[in-house]
Structures are given as structure tokens and as C-alpha cells.
Amino acid sequence: MIRSLALVPFAVLALVSLAQADDAKKPNILFLFSDDQSYETPGYVGLTQAQTPSLDELAKRSVSFTHAYNQGSWSGAVCVASRTMLNSGRFVWHANDIYKTSEKERAEGRFWSEYMKKAGYRTYMTGKWHVPANAAKAFDVTGHVRGGMPQQTPQGYDRPKSADDTQWQPWDKKFGGFWEGGKHWSEVVGDEAVGFLEEAAKDEKPFFMYIAFNAPHDPRQSPKEFVDMYPEHEIEVPQDFLPEYPECKQIGCPPTLRDEHLAPFPRTKYAVQVHRQEYFAIITHMDQQIGRILEALEKSGKADETYVFFTSDHGLACGHHGLMGKQNSYDHSIRVPLLVSGPGIKPGTNDAAVYLQDVMPTTLELALVNKPEHVEFTSLLPLIHGEKAQSYDAIYNCYLDLQRSITQDGFKLMVYPKANRVKLFDLTSDPMEMKDLSADPVHAEKKQQLFATLQKWQAKVGDKLGLDAQLVK
Structure with a gap:
């Protein structure tokens, strides 16, 4: 070995040493990723009866972003859009x-994992x-590597x-x-x-794990001991419960939509x-597995670095507003938990x-990769370290050509083009989005202001759907 190194030019050895040092730094x-998990469900949030002791412990050493959103979807499979945005x-x-x-994008190195590979990371996914790209590559x-949802059965619907x-x-x-x-x-x-x-504990190369x-996601199956933790007669029914959402058909959430078909129509409080x-x-069963992973990270000796x-790919109604799925723009379906912990992270919200x-x-940014030109989302680090107060002036959301919403300054405007109507909510006084203010003349100016912001965001995200300004007149 010594003899072979002596034959290598000094300049090459220097480059190798620099590369190794760069990796070491x-x-x-x-990255822990759940599916269909609303922002309200982690125990540390305190909004539901769900118990998540592992996430609660992680939250104690994390920055918790309380208003993290998915941007929407071009299909009923909201997870596909969310994950394509995430990886591209x-x-x-x-x-x-x-x-x-997407496979061409991946092959040309414009996917998240490909950038991490180039930065010297050993990348892992399970x-x-x-996403329409080959995960194995x-x-x-x-x-x-699983595709979408686990196979549902006829008995799992309308129940x-x-x-x-x-x-x-x-x-x-x-x-x-x-x-299965x-x-x-x-x-x-x-x-x-x-x-x-356990393998990474023996490897000096930095790792990127996509878990x-x-x-x-349904079918929501877990061992009986976890179901028994939540007697159904003790479960709180959401305050915004409805037997049926008034515009469910016009907004793309009819009884025939797969997600909505999971529970009977009209909804009952028992269902x-x-x-x-x-x-x-x-969720509690998954949290147990997250706890195992975090314990293994500690045992690996790599936790401090x-x-x-x-986070999750989107939320879920699961009984809010007469809805069961995620194909809507209420906060329970577009807002998710988001935790970040690590070296130099000061815990808080x-x-x-x-x-x-x-x-x-x-x-x-953590991997010292210059932000690629095509990446439109924004690093959280300036917010975490107090270098700025906000990344976006508003939060845009879409679903097919049936729904649009914009959230800004504590208000949310929902636009339903096919139903020919809008809804306006004051999220500060009405976080459950139950009191529609769109017909209140006091808020006429706010309605038009939000509509103008929505149109600006449409241009920003490539949304070509024309919206009738008469909707907010």
C-alpha cells in the first residue's frame, strides 16, 4: 500500500484528501416521510387524541414549522404530485x-437523490x-420500494x-x-x-436516507393492541362534522371518489x-417504528452529525367538513407536520x-450544493436561523381545475370555478374554517385583494386555469 501511494502524484493525493475532508464536514x-398525515395528528401538537411519543421526543429537539403546506395536485392521487414536487x-x-x-430528469441528475450522490452521499431509500422514476437507479x-397505497379490498369501503x-x-x-x-x-x-x-455506523461516508x-394511508391497518388504545366510543368527532359537504360533487369529491367512498353517505358520527x-x-404504530429508527441512529454514533x-406528503380530512380524503383545500388536508433537528438547531416553533x-x-444547502436553477422551493435554514421572517408572501393551493385557494395574512380564499362560488375564512378567529365570510360586505376588499394575489401565484406556478373575477365582485 505504501509503495503504491508513493507512485501517485502529490497533486492527486491532495485532491483526494480535500474530497475526503469535504465529505467529512x-x-x-x-428524512422521515409519512403518507396522509394531517398537521393536527402528532401528539406534540395537542389537537387530537393521537399518541406519538417518538415524534414528541423528536419535537423537543426540533424546530417545528406549524404552518407547512402541500401546494396541490393535478390528479386525485395527491401523493404523486406532492412527491414529484419534492424530488424535482x-x-x-x-x-x-x-x-x-421524470426518469429522464433523474437520469440527467436533476432529482434530489442525484444531487446528494454528486455531493458525496451514500443514498438510501425504502x-x-x-414517482415515475426508477428508485433503484x-x-x-x-x-x-412500494408503489402507492396498499391494496384496498371491497370490504374496506362504505363502512x-x-x-x-x-x-x-x-x-x-x-x-x-x-x-401483505x-x-x-x-x-x-x-x-x-x-x-x-447499522451498516452506516461503520462507514465514514455521509448518508442520505429517504424513509x-x-x-x-388507508387501509388503515395496525395490530389490535394499537386499535384498542382508542375505543371508538371515546373518539372525539371533529367540531366541523357534516353529514355531507354541500359542494362535494362540484369540487371533485363526490361519493364515487375512492377516498370519499371509504365511509358511508351521508356521514354518521359513529363512522x-x-x-x-x-x-x-x-399513526401510533408508525410512531413506534420511527422510535426504533431514531434509537438506531443514536446507537450508530452518528446522531450528533x-x-x-x-413531514408528510399532505393531510387528510378523515371526517372534517363531511369529507374523508385529501382532495380539498382545507387546512386539515393541505397542512402537514414538519420537524427539523440537527447540529446548531435551536428547538422551538x-x-x-x-x-x-x-x-x-x-x-x-446542508450538503453544500449550490441551488439548481430549476429548484423553485426555498431552503428553511434562513428561517431556522432567524435570517428572515418568511419565505413566501402567500400559500397557493390547487386541485385539478376544480379548486384554487390562497392563504395570506391570516385569511384564506377558496375558489370553486365549477360551482361558481368562493369562500373566505378568517383563520385567526376561525381555525376550523367553519364561518364563510365571502358574502360579508365588510370583507369585500379582502376578497378582491386575495383574488389578485391568487392570480399572481397562478403565473408563478404555471397555472393556466382562467378564473372569473366576477366571482369576487
Whole structure:
């Protein structure tokens, strides 16, 4: 070995040493990603009965962004749009433009994981991918790569009709879904992430881990002990409960929509209690796996040099406003939890409006990667370190050509083009979005101001849908 090194020119050795030093300075990145998890569900938020002790502990050493959003979707599969935005760095309609060429984007090095590879990271992925690019090629190492949702069964829809409707149970493995293969998918993700961390403990190269749970997406299955933690008769029904959303058909959420078909129409309080029972149970079960992963990180000896990010791809109604899915622009469906911890991070909360996809440019900055021109989302680090107060002047959201919304200065304007109407909410006094102020002349100017902001954001994100200004007159 000594003899062979002597034959290598000094300049080459110097470059190798610099490269190794550069890698050594770079922190590890652990990205934990859930599916369908509303901002209100982590225990540390204190808004529901859901218990998440592992996330609660992580929150104690994290910056918690209380107003993190998904930007919307061009399809009913909101997760596809969210994940394409996350991995490409592009705003929603620009991400839609490259959706079918995502594999080409990846091959040309314009995906999140490809930038991390170039920065010297060993990249790892397990769990839900749902992006039209080859995960096995996008990452150095992959575990079980899942497509979208676990297979739902006919018995999993339009239930429960009554307390006697017990043909489908979350712990019954005969229905497959999360139980397909014999072990719950969340446990598989936990096992594989722990295994990679055990290997990483022996590797000096920095790692980038993309750990994507399918939970708590339906079918919301978990072991019986977790379901038993939440007796259905004790589950709180959301304050904004409705038997049916008035414009459900015009906004693209009819009874035939897969997500909405999960519970009976009209909604009953009992059905909502059961769905929220199962929702909380699978979240708590996933939280147990997150705890295992964080414990493995500590055991690896790498925790002090690792940034941990936790968020979800979008939220979920699960009984709010007469809705069950995520195909709407209420906060319960577009707002997600977002935690960031790591070296130099001072724990606390940050109320700045951000997008969950801001995680991608944040990690690029930590990896000393110059922000690529096509990346439109913004690093969270200036907010974390108090260098600025906000990243965006407003939060834009869309769903197909059926819904648009803009949130700014504590107000949200929703536009329903097909229903030919708008809704206006004062989120400060009405965080549950229950009192529509759109017909109140006191707020006429606010309505028009928000509509103008919405149109500006349409241009910014590549949204070509024309909106009639008469809607806010």
C-alpha cells in the first residue's frame, strides 16, 4: 500500500484528501416521510387524541414549522404530485410538465437523490416512492420500494354502516393491504432503516436516507393492541362534522371518489369515530417504528452529525367538513407536520408559512450544493436561523381545475370555478374554517385583494386555469 501511494502524484493525493475532508464536514441527512398525515395528528401538537411519543421526543429537539403546506395536485392521487414536487424541486404545474419525463430528469441528475450522490452521499431509500422514476437507479441502495397505497379490498369501503358492521377489522391479516407479505409494511420500513443505520455506523461516508412510510394511508391497518388504545366510543368527532359537504360533487369529491367512498353517505358520527380510531392507531404504530429508527441512529454514533427531517406528503380530512380524503383545500388536508433537528438547531416553533417541499433545497444547502436553477422551493435554514421572517408572501393551493385557494395574512380564499362560488375564512378567529365570510360586505376588499394575489401565484406556478373575477365582485 505504501509503495503504491508513493507512485501517485502529490497533486492527486491532495485532491483526494480535500474530497475526503469535504465529505467529512458534511452532515448526514435522515428524512422521515409519512403518507396522509394531517398537521393536527402528532401528539406534540395537542389537537387530537393521537399518541406519538417518538415524534414528541423528536419535537423537543426540533424546530417545528406549524404552518407547512402541500401546494396541490393535478390528479386525485395527491401523493404523486406532492412527491414529484419534492424530488424535482419544482412548483406544482411545472412539476406536472415533467411528470411523464421524470426518469429522464433523474437520469440527467436533476432529482434530489442525484444531487446528494454528486455531493458525496451514500443514498438510501425504502418504502413508498410513487414517482415515475426508477428508485433503484435514483438511490445507491434501496429496500422494499412500494408503489402507492396498499391494496384496498371491497370490504374496506362504505363502512361501517353501524356498530354491528364488523366484517372488516384493521388487525385481520386476511385482507392483505399493509399485512401483505406477512409483516406490516411500517415494520418492514422500520427494519430496513435500522439495518442501513447499522451498516452506516461503520462507514465514514455521509448518508442520505429517504424513509417513506405508506402509513397512515388507508387501509388503515395496525395490530389490535394499537386499535384498542382508542375505543371508538371515546373518539372525539371533529367540531366541523357534516353529514355531507354541500359542494362535494362540484369540487371533485363526490361519493364515487375512492377516498370519499371509504365511509358511508351521508356521514354518521359513529363512522367518523371508527375511521379516526383506525387513523390514530396506525399513526401510533408508525410512531413506534420511527422510535426504533431514531434509537438506531443514536446507537450508530452518528446522531450528533445528523439532521433529521419529518413531514408528510399532505393531510387528510378523515371526517372534517363531511369529507374523508385529501382532495380539498382545507387546512386539515393541505397542512402537514414538519420537524427539523440537527447540529446548531435551536428547538422551538416557527409560524412562517412554508411548503413541505422546502425540505429538498434545505438538504442541498446542508450538503453544500449550490441551488439548481430549476429548484423553485426555498431552503428553511434562513428561517431556522432567524435570517428572515418568511419565505413566501402567500400559500397557493390547487386541485385539478376544480379548486384554487390562497392563504395570506391570516385569511384564506377558496375558489370553486365549477360551482361558481368562493369562500373566505378568517383563520385567526376561525381555525376550523367553519364561518364563510365571502358574502360579508365588510370583507369585500379582502376578497378582491386575495383574488389578485391568487392570480399572481397562478403565473408563478404555471397555472393556466382562467378564473372569473366576477366571482369576487
